Amino acid sequence: MPFGEQPAYLRVADDLRRKILDGTLPPHTRLPSQARIRTEYGVSDTVALEARKVLMAEGFVEGRSGSGTYVRERPEPRRIIRTGYHPAAGQSTPFRQEQGDEGFKGTWESSSVQATATPRIAERLRIQPGDRVMRTNYLFRTEGEPMMLSTSWEPLAVTGRTPAMLPEEGPVGGQGVVQRMAALDVVVDHVTEDVGARPGLAEETSLLGGVPGHVVIEIQRTYYASGLPVETADLVVPADRYRVAYHLPVK
Amino acid sequence: MPFGEQPAYLRVADDLRRKILDGTLPPHTRLPSQARIRTEYGVSDTVALEARKVLMAEGFVEGRSGSGTYVRERPEPRRIIRTGYHPAAGQSTPFRQEQGDEGFKGTWESSSVQATATPRIAERLRIQPGDRVMRTNYLFRTEGEPMMLSTSWEPLAVTGRTPAMLPEEGPVGGQGVVQRMAALDVVVDHVTEDVGARPGLAEETSLLGGVPGHVVIEIQRTYYASGLPVETADLVVPADRYRVAYHLPVK
DNA sequence: TCGAATTTGTGCGTATGTATC
DNA sequence: GGATACATACGCACAAATTCG
Numbered sequence: 001m002p003f004g005e006q007p008a009y010l011r012v013a014d015d016l017r018r019k020i021l022d023g024t025l026p027p028h029t030r031l032p033s034q035a036r037i038r039t040e041y042g043v044s045d046t047v048a049l050e051a052r053k054v055l056m057a058e059g060f061v062e063g064r065s066g067s068g069t070y071v072r073e074r075p076e077p078r079r080i081i082r083t084g085y086h087p088a089a090g091q092s093t094p095f096r097q098e099q100g101d102e103g104f105k106g107t108w109e110s111s112s113v114q115a116t117a118t119p120r121i122a123e124r125l126r127i128q129p130g131d132r133v134m135r136t137n138y139l140f141r142t143e144g145e146p147m148m149l150s151t152s153w154e155p156l157a158v159t160g161r162t163p164a165m166l167p168e169e170g171p172v173g174g175q176g177v178v179q180r181m182a183a184l185d186v187v188v189d190h191v192t193e194d195v196g197a198r199p200g201l202a203e204e205t206s207l208l209g210g211v212p213g214h215v216v217i218e219i220q221r222t223y224y225a226s227g228l229p230v231e232t233a234d235l236v237v238p239a240d241r242y243r244v245a246y247h248l249p250v251k
Numbered sequence: 252m253p254f255g256e257q258p259a260y261l262r263v264a265d266d267l268r269r270k271i272l273d274g275t276l277p278p279h280t281r282l283p284s285q286a287r288i289r290t291e292y293g294v295s296d297t298v299a300l301e302a303r304k305v306l307m308a309e310g311f312v313e314g315r316s317g318s319g320t321y322v323r324e325r326p327e328p329r330r331i332i333r334t335g336y337h338p339a340a341g342q343s344t345p346f347r348q349e350q351g352d353e354g355f356k357g358t359w360e361s362s363s364v365q366a367t368a369t370p371r372i373a374e375r376l377r378i379q380p381g382d383r384v385m386r387t388n389y390l391f392r393t394e395g396e397p398m399m400l401s402t403s404w405e406p407l408a409v410t411g412r413t414p415a416m417l418p419e420e421g422p423v424g425g426q427g428v429v430q431r432m433a434a435l436d437v438v439v440d441h442v443t444e445d446v447g448a449r450p451g452l453a454e455e456t457s458l459l460g461g462v463p464g465h466v467v468i469e470i471q472r473t474y475y476a477s478g479l480p481v482e483t484a485d486l487v488v489p490a491d492r493y494r495v496a497y498h499l500p501v502k
Numbered sequence: 503t504c505g506a507a508t509t510t511g512t513g514c515g516t517a518t519g520t521a522t523c
Numbered sequence: 524g525g526a527t528a529c530a531t532a533c534g535c536a537c538a539a540a541t542t543c544g
Contacts, residue, residue, distance in 0.1 A: 246497050318521075
């Protein structure tokens with residue numbers, strides 16, 4: 001490779017990526033086969049293979065052994081609005097409110113069990129490892145489609161022996177926590193959301209309708225009342241279908 | 252490859268991965284060279300190469316040309332705090348403020364060019380496609396390590412023919428959007444951050460010290476003044492090393 | 503049902519360029 | 524400069540899966 005040029009396999013990958021992005025190669029169409037890439041671009045078999053591997057790693061295409069390499073569908077991600085800040089009603093704002101709190105419409109399934117806090121959960125809830133907690137698993141759907149997995153933990157020291165002990169009673173997902181806590185005279189006043197991303201585990205992607213390795217967004221959310229954690233949760237959403245929107249005041 | 256066996260390169264990768272995970276090969280140590288792998292495992296050069304590539308794609312090791320392949324440190328992901336909400340000083344809070352706005356310490360490189368707004372950027376800035384904008388590319392580093400890529404767009408209608416036209420030059424260079432706009436009597440009052448995740452492109456991951464396919468977090472950030480966008484940016488951070496923390500008031 | 507052609511995925515041997523020590 | 528190591532590149536072979544006549 002002469003100085004200053006990029007490797008041949010990246011040059012080929014760039015050209016194929018461009019054709020995918022500009023619509024020359026729309027979703028579900030077949031990429032040129034490795035043999036055709038070799039002749040069309042005048043490169044070796046190895047270069048054609050490496051170029052396909054780059055596009056596969058980037059998620060643009062998937063290979064089907066014996067059949068071909070196909071352009072993957074890339075749906076426009078929907079927004080999940082995760083913010084406590086709302087401008088006053090009636091005020092003109094640039095934010096499309098019609099999308100609403102999509103995360104909290106639709107249906108869900110849940111199941112709760114009592115458990116003891118793991119060290120990680122204990123740290124997030126500022127309790128001792130081994131303390132009793134209520135653990136609840138959720139699967140949220142919008143329009144029937146799986147959208148978000150959630151596991152939440154609440155210290156039984158807060159909700160135990162109260163009508164709010166079981167989270168699935170009443171509305172769910174953030175507002176649910178706030179309102180259930182309010183019924184206990186616990187005023188939830190702020191929340192932290194810690195956003196990360198990683199390849200999805202097989203269990204997660206199968207529940208969310210994907211394949212292992214698809215990227216997921218993971219949010220560690222903790223609600224606080226007067227500086228004390230009252231609930232923490234791990235939210236997992238498929239990154240190819242959703243984005244997470246925050247709307248914040250400055251200063 | 253006989254039935255029921257896995258490919259040779261995966262067998263080699265599994266063994267090396269095990270040695271990394273059980274501490275036989277601690278961080279910063281060098282993997283056996285490709286030539287040594289070939290002889291130690293009795294495989295071909297290609298198999299040794301593919302095995303190294305698997306571990307690189309998984310983020311366990313990184314290759315340094317001419318030197319060796321080294322076990323990467325896999326630290327707990329650091330937090331990038333992305334919030335305008337700060338509790339009053341002196342008040343007891345559960346948030347570790349010592350981590351500060353890590354994203355904006357360290358060093359960076361940038362380059363600005365004038366360009367015309369693409370339809371997507373025009374929509375984000377609420378201007379017309381083709382309108383003039385100032386586009387600036389950044390590469391942020393912390394402690395010398397690449398940490399975040401950023402591309403920002405500002406309408407020239409806002410900053411044109413003012414000392415703040417070039418984000419990194421003039422009396423307010425490098426001080427951030429809010430301060431630079433304040434110098435123009437433009438009061439930035441809120442911001443939206445739209446968080447997504449996807450496999451990184453080859454270009455991005457090479458700049459960030461990874462390989463194509465490594466998961467990146469992408470934040471589309473837009474600053475508003477009186478309801479009008481004054482700057483929008485795409486931030487790209489490697490998801491295996493960073494998380495993004497939001498701290499929000501409830502209600 | 504069979505078989506031929508195509509395609510991906512895996513594997514091998516070799517060569518060359520370039521970075522590092 | 525020399526030795527070592529990674530990165531790229533070429534050409535080939537074969538197995539498994541798929542497609543299609």
